[in-house]
Amino acid sequence: MPMTSIFRFFTYIDVRENKKVVIQRKIYFIKKNKPEFISKLIKNSIFENILIFVEINQDMGEQIQPYKDSKLGKKQQVEQMFDTISGNYDNLNRMISLGTDQGWRRHVLKLVADTKPESILDIATGTGDLAILLSKSEAKSIVGLDLSAGMLEVGKEKVKVLGLQDRIEMLQGDSENLPFADNSFDAITVAFGVRNFENLEKGLDEILRVLKPNGIFVILETSVPTKFPFKQGYSFYMKTFMPLMGKLFSKDKKAYTYLTESAKNFPFGEEMNNILRKIGFSNVKHLPQTMGVATIYTASKV
Numbered sequence: 005m006p007m008t009s010i011f012r013f014f015t016y017i018d019v020r021e022n023k024k025v026v027i028q029r030k031i032y033f034i035k036k037n038k039p040e041f042i043s044k045l046i047k048n049s050i051f052e053n054i055l056i057f058v059e060i061n062q063d064m065g066e067q068i069q070p071y072k073d074s075k076l077g078k079k080q081q082v083e084q085m086f087d088t089i090s091g092n093y094d095n096l097n098r099m100i101s102l103g104t105d106q107g108w109r110r111h112v113l114k115l116v117a118d119t120k121p122e123s124i125l126d127i128a129t130g131t132g133d134l135a136i137l138l139s140k141s142e143a144k145s146i147v148g149l150d151l152s153a154g155m156l157e158v159g160k161e162k163v164k165v166l167g168l169q170d171r172i173e174m175l176q177g178d179s180e181n182l183p184f185a186d187n188s189f190d191a192i193t194v195a196f197g198v199r200n201f202e203n204l205e206k207g208l209d210e211i212l213r214v215l216k217p218n219g220i221f222v223i224l225e226t227s228v229p230t231k232f233p234f235k236q237g238y239s240f241y242m243k244t245f246m247p248l249m250g251k252l253f254s255k256d257k258k259a260y261t262y263l264t265e266s267a268k269n270f271p272f273g274e275e276m277n278n279i280l281r282k283i284g285f286s287n288v289k290h291l292p293q294t295m296g297v298a299t300i301y302t303a304s305k306v
């Protein structure tokens with residue numbers, strides 16, 4: 005059985021029981037990406053006696069890195085990768101998602117704008133598309149924060165052309181060590197960013213810290229369709245179209261392998277909801293988009 009399956013299973017149990025577990029060999033051939041099936045198995049008491057609780061040292065979510073041979077940590081690799089692809093990121097983004105990402109972002113805008121926030125933090129803002137769209141809300145101040153200076157440069161230029169400098173500030177920073185006081189923002193968003201965090205739990209802890217009580221947190225992230233025929237269609241698309249895009253258009257082919265791999269292996273749906281609940285968010289919900297190829301998560305802080 006591939007190690008990835010074991011790790012996904014560890015992660016799932018970690019979230020549900022707040023304990024780390026290993027399952028006996030007997031059910032080692034559980035298929036990858038089947039958290040719902042695993043959940044049913046665990047709820048079913050006849051399987052209780054085959055769980056052995058042990059301590060392991062594994063982060064939430066498998067650690068997929070852009071450059072497998074690099075000695076740098078994931079964070080530095082991610083920064084380097086986005087610096088390299090920043091110049092054609094927007095075009096490639098549209099192509100890869102066949103333009104659907106715009107609709108998903110508009111959905112995020114509606115969810116956020118409905119809460120009438122005065123201050124918004126868009127983490128992993130990249131070239132600023134979501135931060136710019138969020139300026140259609142009533143918010144007086146929007147901060148777009150990102151690790152990559154290259155992505156921010158492109159974003160700053162867009163903000164300038166649109167004359168939004170007085171409302172949108174583009175800031176270099178790390179989601180895992182946010183340069184803001186506790187309870188600073190009415191709304192926080194992250195679009196296609198959380199799966200790039202080196203330490204997901206630390207990033208989410210920081211977000212909870214700087215979100216105001218009753219504030220809204222919205223994540224937009226890739227997910228994997230689970231139903232026929234979308235699951236099969238998605239798998240075909242990821243195996244054929246994505247590598248072709250990487251070969252034809254990218255300066256950095258490894259970036260596209262990384263984006264595909266990380267999308268396939270990142271927790272989604274109920275598994276992600278449980279991670280958010282474990283961190284301390286309340287009212288956690290998820291809204292699958294376009295047959296489940298992306299998911300919007302909403303949560304709040306009490």
Ligand SMILES: C[S@@+](CC[C@H](N)C(=O)[O-])C[C@H]1O[C@@H](n2cnc3c(N)ncnc32)[C@H](O)[C@@H]1O
Binds near residue numbers: 086097128149177196
């Ligand atoms: C796929 S891009 C998404 C950009 C933008 N939000 C969008 O929707 O197009 C992911 C971004 O996450 C940023 N990122 C990754 N880890 C980060 C971290 N720890 N702190 C801040 N930004 C991070 C990367 O630099 C990159 O710009």
